[in-house]
Structures are given as structure tokens and as C-alpha cells.
């Protein structure tokens with residue numbers, strides 16, 4: 001008996017298929033009270049972010065104004081209305097990190113990647129963000145790339161750190 005391999009085919013999904021999945025998600029949850037956040041969370045899993053035309057699709061299906069969907073999707077920091085990079089780089093700008101050079105790290109990363117804070121590189125590889133204390137103050141300044149924390153970072157170390165993102 002041969003081992004069965006399964007390969008993720010999400011990247012091959014057509015726009016129509018993605019939209020159908022969005023509608024399935026909405027239909028599954030829309031009658032549950034307070035389910036909008038859950039719906040948006042699942043839809044963000046389909047697109048990687050919440051495009052405005054998809055917010056409109058959700059609004060129509062839920063019979064809600066677009067402004068309500070938009071309000072929720074822009075209120076919570078875990079939702080994004082813009083395409084995001086494969087790697088999200090978050091630079092801590094809490095007090096300890098700021099005092100120890102957090103702003104210089106932001107500036108250097110912004111120059112290296114060619115994006116402002118909140119932006120995503122053209123190749124959709126990196127999104128640059130800042131955040132509040134990430135709990136590594138003793139070894140400030142710190143940054144986070146996806147789930148990995150890097151401590152005692154200085155601008156000259158950044159190239160080596162970024163090169164690891166492949």
C-alpha cells in the first residue's frame with residue numbers, strides 16, 4: 001500500500017471558488033448572534049485580508065450595511081483590509097525598545113524594504129508594522145517576524161535577520 005500525499009491546492013483556487021467559500025462561511029454563521037467577527041476571521045483566512053469587494057459581498061449576504069462590516073474590519077488590529085506579506089515584521093515601540101533605538105530600527109527596515117510602516121512590499125513578501133511591548137523588555141530592542149521574537153536587535157543585524165526569511 002502506498003502512502004498518500006496530500007498537497008495544499010489553495011493557491012490554485014479561482015476567484016469564483018473563493019467567493020463561493022465566503023458565501024458558505026456566511027451562510028453557516030450568519031444566524032448566530034455576534035458571529036460577524038468569526039465570519040470575518042474565516043474570510044480573512046481565505047483571502048489573507050479583507051478586500052473591500054468581499055466586505056460588500058458579506059454585507060449583502062448578511063443584509064447589513066457595508067459600513068458595519070468595514071467598521072469591524074478596521075477596528076480590530078488582527079483584521080487587515082490590505083494585502084499582507086508572507087512575513088509580518090513588527091518592531092516594538094514600547095518604552096524600553098523605543099529608548100534603546102526602536103525608531104532607528106523602523107527607519108532602517110523601511111529603507112531596506114522600501115515601504116512605510118503599515119505597508120507591504122510589492123512582491124508581497126514583507127509587511128512592516130510597529131507594536132506595543134512584546135514582553136522582551138529586558139533584551140530590548142526587540143522585533144517579531146511572524147511568531148519569532150528577535151531580541152537585542154540593532155540596525156546592522158537586520159540584513160542577517162531578513163535574509164533568513166526565505
Ligand code: FES
Nearest residue numbers: 092094097136137
Ligand atoms: S518595550 Fe519592547 S519588548 Fe517591552
